Amino acid sequence: MATSSAIPYVLSDKVREAVANCKVLVVGAGGIGCEILKNLALSGFQNIEIIDLDTIDVSNLNRQFLFRKEHVGKPKAVVARETVLNYNPNLNIKAYHDSITTVEYGVNFYKNFNLVLNALDNRNARNHVNRMCLAADIPLIESGTSGYTGQVELIKKGLTQCYECQPKPPQRSFPGCTIRNTPSEPIHCIVWAKHLFNQLFGEDDPDQDVSPDTADPELAADAGKLALNEENETDGDVQRKSTNLWAKEIDYNPEKLFNKFFQDDIKYLLSMENLWKKRKPPKPLAWAEASSHEGDSNTIIENNLKAEDMQVWSLSKCSKVFASSISVLKSELSNKNFLVWDKDDKPGMDFVTACANIRAHIFSIDQKSRFEIKSIAGNIVPAIATTNAIVAGLAVLHAFRVLGEELEKCNTTYVRQKSSSAKTVLMTESVLIKANPNCYVCSEKPSVNVSVNVDNMTVKEFETEVLKKNLNMIAPDAMLDGKNLVVISSEEGETEINNNKKLSEIGIIDGSILKVDDFLQNYELTVYVTNYVPKDTTEPQFIVHGNTENLRPVEEMNGIVYSGGKESPNKQGEAASKTGDKMVTDDDEPVEVIEPQSSVDDPQEGSSVKRRKLNPTEEEDDDLIMLEDDDD
Numbered sequence: 001m002a003t004s005s006a007i008p009y010v011l012s013d014k015v016r017e018a019v020a021n022c023k024v025l026v027v028g029a030g031g032i033g034c035e036i037l038k039n040l041a042l043s044g045f046q047n048i049e050i051i052d053l054d055t056i057d058v059s060n061l062n063r064q065f066l067f068r069k070e071h072v073g074k075p076k077a078v079v080a081r082e083t084v085l086n087y088n089p090n091l092n093i094k095a096y097h098d099s100i101t102t103v104e105y106g107v108n109f110y111k112n113f114n115l116v117l118n119a120l121d122n123r124n125a126r127n128h129v130n131r132m133c134l135a136a137d138i139p140l141i142e143s144g145t146s147g148y149t150g151q152v153e154l155i156k157k158g159l160t161q162c163y164e165c166q167p168k169p170p171q172r173s174f175p176g177c178t179i180r181n182t183p184s185e186p187i188h189c190i191v192w193a194k195h196l197f198n199q200l201f202g203e204d205d206p207d208q209d210v211s212p213d214t215a216d217p218e219l220a221a222d223a224g225k226l227a228l229n230e231e232n233e234t235d236g237d238v239q240r241k242s243t244n245l246w247a248k249e250i251d252y253n254p255e256k257l258f259n260k261f262f263q264d265d266i267k268y269l270l271s272m273e274n275l276w277k278k279r280k281p282p283k284p285l286a287w288a289e290a291s292s293h294e295g296d297s298n299t300i301i302e303n304n305l306k307a308e309d310m311q312v313w314s315l316s317k318c319s320k321v322f323a324s325s326i327s328v329l330k331s332e333l334s335n336k337n338f339l340v341w342d343k344d345d346k347p348g349m350d351f352v353t354a355c356a357n358i359r360a361h362i363f364s365i366d367q368k369s370r371f372e373i374k375s376i377a378g379n380i381v382p383a384i385a386t387t388n389a390i391v392a393g394l395a396v397l398h399a400f401r402v403l404g405e406e407l408e409k410c411n412t413t414y415v416r417q418k419s420s421s422a423k424t425v426l427m428t429e430s431v432l433i434k435a436n437p438n439c440y441v442c443s444e445k446p447s448v449n450v451s452v453n454v455d456n457m458t459v460k461e462f463e464t465e466v467l468k469k470n471l472n473m474i475a476p477d478a479m480l481d482g483k484n485l486v487v488i489s490s491e492e493g494e495t496e497i498n499n500n501k502k503l504s505e506i507g508i509i510d511g512s513i514l515k516v517d518d519f520l521q522n523y524e525l526t527v528y529v530t531n532y533v534p535k536d537t538t539e540p541q542f543i544v545h546g547n548t549e550n551l552r553p554v555e556e557m558n559g560i561v562y563s564g565g566k567e568s569p570n571k572q573g574e575a576a577s578k579t580g581d582k583m584v585t586d587d588d589e590p591v592e593v594i595e596p597q598s599s600v601d602d603p604q605e606g607s608s609v610k611r612r613k614l615n616p617t618e619e620e621d622d623d624l625i626m627l628e629d630d631d632d
Helices: 013-021 031-042 076-087 125-135 175-178 185-201 221-235 243-249 253-270 287-291 315-332 344-363 369-379 385-403 461-471 573-581
Strands: 021-027 049-050 092-097 115-118 140-146 151-155 173-175 411-416 426-428 446-454 476-480 485-488 511-517 523-531 542-545 556-559 558-563 592-596 605-610
Touching: 013 385, 021 031, 031 049, 031 076, 031 140, 031 385, 049 076, 076 092, 115 125, 115 175, 115 385, 125 140, 125 151, 140 385, 151 385, 173 175, 173 185, 175 185, 185 243, 185 315, 185 344, 185 369, 253 287, 253 315, 253 344, 287 315, 315 344, 344 369, 446 461, 446 573, 461 476, 461 485
Parallel strands: 021 049, 021 115, 049 092, 115 140, 173 592, 446 523
Antiparallel strands: 140 151, 151 411, 411 426, 446 542, 476 485, 476 511, 511 523, 542 605, 556 558
16 A cells, blocks of 8 residues: 555646536535535536435534535535535536435436446445446446545446445344343443334334343243233233334323333333343333432433533433424324434434433433434434545546546545554555455356245245345345246236245245346346254344355454455555444444344354344445445
8 A cells, every 4th residue: 555646636638628528426415425516516527416315404514514504404415506506607517306226317327427426325325326337337436434534436347346345344233132121231222212213103113123022032931921921911912012003092192102111111021030130120110200200310400501412311301302202203193104213303313312311211321412312323423524525535536537547546545544654644555456256246147145944034024134135136026047937026016925925935945046136226146045944043034145255344453454364465454444444424324133132243254144224214324344424
């Protein structure tokens, strides 16, 4: 690795002409996106299109400088366009307030552009744009920041690695039984509260049940089931009924909801005696007690000098906010089929803050301010506007080289606060990073092995959990090779009859081969199925095997980057590993939970276990090898 050769860069007449005539797509109008748009507008680019799904929030204003206070609540892409036109009124710039993953933006859409610049804040969208640019054979410039660190990378079919050539570090995960039964950290309570929001107001998903977990591995024999039976004898089946349905039956009565989740469910947990032999047991809390509570040692006294968001609410205030937020959310739900939790939506954020702190109090866990809970729930990390500006500048310099047909000079460039060896903030790879020959996205014949219990998993579960969530497809079609049988179709209703059938019932057995394609992504994949029966409930439901020698997560050992068990040519591990391997981003990231309890610290090499997301939304992310835009 050497110091960056990206600066200085003098534009030739050829490049100037290409800049003026090319058409550029910018995906994302957040922290980096704003800087990129400004750079493009002031560098001679004339034809720009910008797409972003988000609207402007107050928290964006400290670094997304194209936006002002009066823009809060408006679409980012639309406002960014209007502001950039003030810099250069002659620009031909078009804005889309939409998701880049929708069907309107297929391969033909990408072929309209000479270049795509990513400024995204989530992995799913990055995966999608990566595949679309590969399919359209359009150069893609990836960029991202996290605090003082950043990264810019060129992705070009046949020349460099793609975004999915190397697996990304896994998200921090929590066993479901920890979330539902034995929380010990504030984040456990926050995840539970987001679960509860979805159960009451979101899509009805049994996988997000907030009820105590009777299948907890720590429970001896049938202790949990016995407690459940005893409870049902006295209270009927209230607690086992759909939480959403039950809440509607009681008209979202705050007192009854409170008593169920914070008193009755806690008493139920206490009946599982084995859980509390080595733990401090929780203390059930009734509505009447919480409402009249005057405070505790963890509570910061409210005053006019502190912003409300920075205070740790008293138990009494939590109960009041719990009731008021339910009232507002109930009203919002009356006009919709379901609500989607958003950290920037005040009622939803208030509800999660109140519930998380009440549960934390019950389990003797430190309570947090609304600001802290928002940061944790949304996976927000501090953003540095200067880093955004540097990375955006590097991205546009890469664009100049691409248009000047100097792609071989677009080496991956890293930004860091300090480099002990070269004493510079900018470092570049000495050569372009070549594609992984075994990548299941950009290799010549993409393939992957999936081990699954064919007698247990349904077709719908295979589509949702394996193809969409794990292999990042949007609208897959799957055909059983050799039988010409379509088992999964993206056409609505065409294969709906297969949804609840087990894989083996439709002929998918050990050794079966599925030909899968995603028309939107113009992506084809061969899936080899192996029957896999977990030994017990602690085993993952399925395993997706990468190419174990070439698709291993990068790991740092003594300052040297290793990949696939071999030492990387990059000897300066500090530069790549600390910048590119395991960075977080401040966007709306649903926390993942693994069920049932399984080891997440030492997963099987070359594979990824099935994970269930707590709050799937349009925008979501996790710790990436490629850094993320700072947008929240």
